[in-house]
Amino acid sequence: MYSLWEKLEKREKASLVGVYAASLALVWTLGYGWGRSSSASSPMQVAGVSPQSSVEVIDLSQPPKPEAVPTEPTAPTEPTPSAEVVVHVSGAVKRAGVYRLAPDSRVADAIEQAGGATQNADLDALNLAEPIQDGQKIHVPRKGEVSAPAVASVAPSRSPRSAPQAAAAATPQFPINLNTATAEQLEAIPGIGPVLAQRIIEYRQTHGRFQSVDELLEVRGIGPKRLENMRPYVVVK
Structure with a gap:
């Protein structure tokens, strides 16, 4: 049996050979062009990543930076009150x-700080529960001690001779100076x-000023x- 190729004429065989050669050339051209386009593409393009995209590089050798925490504004601090007060304790202590002393101390605390009251102290004359204040003077009176009397007012007299006597009879304002006090002023204590007032004056005249x-x-x-x-009523100047 003869094959199909042998049955073809020379002209037909030449046409088929031409078509076959043109097909081979076309296949080779397409394969060559596809290979060049594949080799020219970058790895980033193949992966779908644009080469112009910005990429952040993280350095793992450095510790991460702590995030800034917003701080709330602090309220202005109020001045702290004084931690102590200063008082003067005198009299029968x-x-x-x-x-x-502490700011919340009482009169009783101040007396205790001064060693306590003496046996002749008149504590009933004070309010021991009274709160103390800075710069306060706390005087503990003695039994039988009276406060300094106020200066007595003297009505003006029509007789000029009675004016010196009225001035001398006026109660002095305490404390009085032992070195200048008159007998009438000493008697007001x-x-x-x-008698005792005259002895004080005689002692001053004999021995000089009180020290x-x-x-x-x-x-x-x-x-x-x-x-x-006598001590609350007299001073030495």
Whole structure:
């Protein structure tokens, strides 16, 4: 049996060979062009990533930066009150002087700070529960001690001779100066009569000016107890 190729004429065979050669050339051209386009594409284009895209590079060798936490504005601080107050304790206490105490202290606390009251102290004359204040003076009176009397007002007299007597009879304003006090002024001190007032003046005239209130102990008739009763009413200047 003859094959189909052998049955074809020369002209037909030449046409088929031409068509076959043109097909091979076309296939080779298409394969060559596809290979060049594939090799020219970058790995980023193949992956679908544009080469112009920005990529953030993270350095794993450095510790991560802490995120900033917004801080709330702090309220202005109020000034703290003073931690202590200063008071002066005097009178019938064991250690009279200036002391520092807590701001919420009472009069009783100040007296206790001064060593406590003496046996002749008149604590009923004070309000021991009263709150103290900075700069306050707390005087503990003695039993029988009276407050300094106010200056008595003297009505004007029509007689010119009675004017000096009225001025002398006026109660002095305490405390009085031992070095300038008159007998009438000394007699106005509770517990001091004319005799003792005259002795004080005579002592001053004989020994000179008083150097301290404690020097009254040198006057005959004045002992420690009487001196303590006189102390709030006299000074030495």
